[in-house]
Amino acid sequence: MYRQVGGFDALVSAAGEAHFGPFDTMSEGELALGIQSKLLGQIRLVLLGRSLISDGGSFTLMSGYVLDDPIPEAVSFAVANGGVEGFVRAAALSLRRGVRVNAVSPGLAADSSEQFGRFNPGRRPVPMHMIASAFVRSVEGWRSGEIIRAW
Amino acid sequence: MYRQVGGFDALVSAAGEAHFGPFDTMSEGELALGIQSKLLGQIRLVLLGRSLISDGGSFTLMSGYVLDDPIPEAVSFAVANGGVEGFVRAAALSLRRGVRVNAVSPGLAADSSEQFGRFNPGRRPVPMHMIASAFVRSVEGWRSGEIIRAW
Numbered sequence: 288m289y290r291q292v293g294g295f296d297a298l299v300s301a302a303g304e305a306h307f308g309p310f311d312t313m314s315e316g317e318l319a320l321g322i323q324s325k326l327l328g329q330i331r332l333v334l335l336g337r338s339l340i341s342d343g344g345s346f347t348l349m350s351g352y353v354l355d356d357p358i359p360e361a362v363s364f365a366v367a368n369g370g371v372e373g374f375v376r377a378a379a380l381s382l383r384r385g386v387r388v389n390a391v392s393p394g395l396a397a398d399s400s401e402q403f404g405r406f407n408p409g410r411r412p413v414p415m416h417m418i419a420s421a422f423v424r425s426v427e428g429w430r431s432g433e434i435i436r437a438w
Numbered sequence: 439m440y441r442q443v444g445g446f447d448a449l450v451s452a453a454g455e456a457h458f459g460p461f462d463t464m465s466e467g468e469l470a471l472g473i474q475s476k477l478l479g480q481i482r483l484v485l486l487g488r489s490l491i492s493d494g495g496s497f498t499l500m501s502g503y504v505l506d507d508p509i510p511e512a513v514s515f516a517v518a519n520g521g522v523e524g525f526v527r528a529a530a531l532s533l534r535r536g537v538r539v540n541a542v543s544p545g546l547a548a549d550s551s552e553q554f555g556r557f558n559p560g561r562r563p564v565p566m567h568m569i570a571s572a573f574v575r576s577v578e579g580w581r582s583g584e585i586i587r588a589w
Contacts, residue, residue: 373520
């Protein structure tokens with residue numbers, strides 16, 4: 288991907304899978320999906336892109352509210368999100384040339400509330416424009432190593 | 439290990455490696471050491487032990503202060519610790535038979551301060567008995583899904 292793009296000013300990642308289902312029967316493989324995809328997949332974007340990004344550029348990764356307010360089915364997501372937030376906070380200390388890295392932690396997205404609302408009693412869906420604004424704040428803002436919560 | 443022990447009331451883990459070194463030159467493999475060892479290794483202890491532990495038993499895993507207050511050399515630790523804390527918070531919701539799971543997050547241990555103090559300017563080492571107390575609080579206490587910070 289980076290080879291095709293060449294230089295770039297900002298990378299925004301909203302990618303990465305994790306397993307959603309009961310913890311009781313969750314296998315190590317199911318749990319590791321979040322680690323391989325949502326955690327290591329996003330970290331890889333920074334490791335590979337850090338030498339190619341413009342001076343003063345930014346990386347924005349995606350975490351999620353189930354780290355702060357977990358639900359039983361989202362253990363794999365919580366593990367991945369925790370790893371992402373740890374990465375962002377620590378990696379920000381060492382990026383050079385003014386390059387920044389943040390994570391956006393979206394709440395329950397309005398577009399997902401039909402599918403996932405029933406797993407989140409009392410949780411108010413977050414309008415999509417609020418989540419988009421959080422990404423804008425990361426890309427156009429000044430801070431680094433921040434977790435920007437959109438909920 | 440579990441096969442040799444048979445039943446048990448409490449598991450305390452202070453195990454798990456991660457890579458310590460500059461992020462600038464950190465490879466994906468170095469970063470993944472923390473994920474494989476300190477993160478997945480500890481999660482595996484819960485996945486394998488949850489059907490064998492006594493009613494009302496407890497798992498206590500180990501996180502660490504570099505998630506909250508990162509230092510440049512500890513990116514791999516921060517990722518692992520974030521994943522551990524996410525796991526503990528979420529998995530606690532689904533453990534049955536009154537089984538609990540917590541994490542202790544030690545500060546800079548006094549016993550490690552000769553080796554690691556120079557990477558932690560101004561950080562006061564935590565006496566070993568304070569860290570031991572945090573583990574006792576998890577094992578003998580009542581709460582679950584908690585991160586018990588010892589610093």
